[in-house]
């Protein structure tokens with residue numbers, strides 16, 4: 006149109022990189038240090054807003070899931086979630102497989118410091134084989150949905166004897182626009198001391214990796230073991246979706 010700058014041709018969107026490439030691009034030395042220091046670490050911008058919406062939209066498509074939990078019925082809080090069925094959506098499966106070896110390095114170092122004999126294999130497929138041999142066959146990645154007033158009580162996602170000690174949650178909604186409140190929180194119970202709390206600020210598409218159960222903390226006289234729980238504070242308005250990536254299968 007005369008007098009108007011010509012719109013630039015719209016270039017096709019860059020093809021999304023695979024889950025594996027994305028995970029490899031993070032500074033894992035830095036993330037491992039954060040996990041050691043605080044029991045949690047944030048992977049900023051793991052998913053694009055479009056991917057977040059695409060995954061959140063799966064919530065109403067029954068065929069992707071094996072079970073549906075209403076948290077209030079179990080005393081878990083208020084809100085609901087669904088466990089994915091196998092096969093997992095491709096991106097979720099790729100991210101879980103690619104995250105595992107990075108987190109296993111930290112998990113193995115923690116076990117050594119805590120005097121726990123167990124060592125996690127380098128490949129997720131091998132860890133899943135061990136889960137299956139222990140009778141834990143059901144997939145645990147989940148999609149959570151919170152509305153106004155909903156919250157997730159402090160808990161630990163342990164589903165059998167075999168448990169991988171670090172898990173990941175990805176925020177799919179945009180704080181401030183889609184919801185308010187609904188902060189991800191972690192508590193750390195320390196032996197003979199008062200508990201410590203961590204509130205993790207997340208943007209849409211950010212992931213937080215965190216200790217599920219126990220981790221070692223460096224004290225002035227060696228390491229001591231702390232007991233963690235995670236949860237979500239009350240959603241004050243709007244709707245909040247997250248994906249949880251748990252690395253052990255469930256009994």
Ligand SMILES: O=C(O)CCC(=O)C(=O)O
Pocket residue numbers: 149157162173174189235236237247248249250
């Ligand atoms: O909704 C959240 O941020 C936490 C969900 C959760 O408990 C989990 O992924 O295990």
Ligand SMILES: [Fe+2]
Pocket residue numbers: 160161162235249
């Ligand atoms: Fe959880």
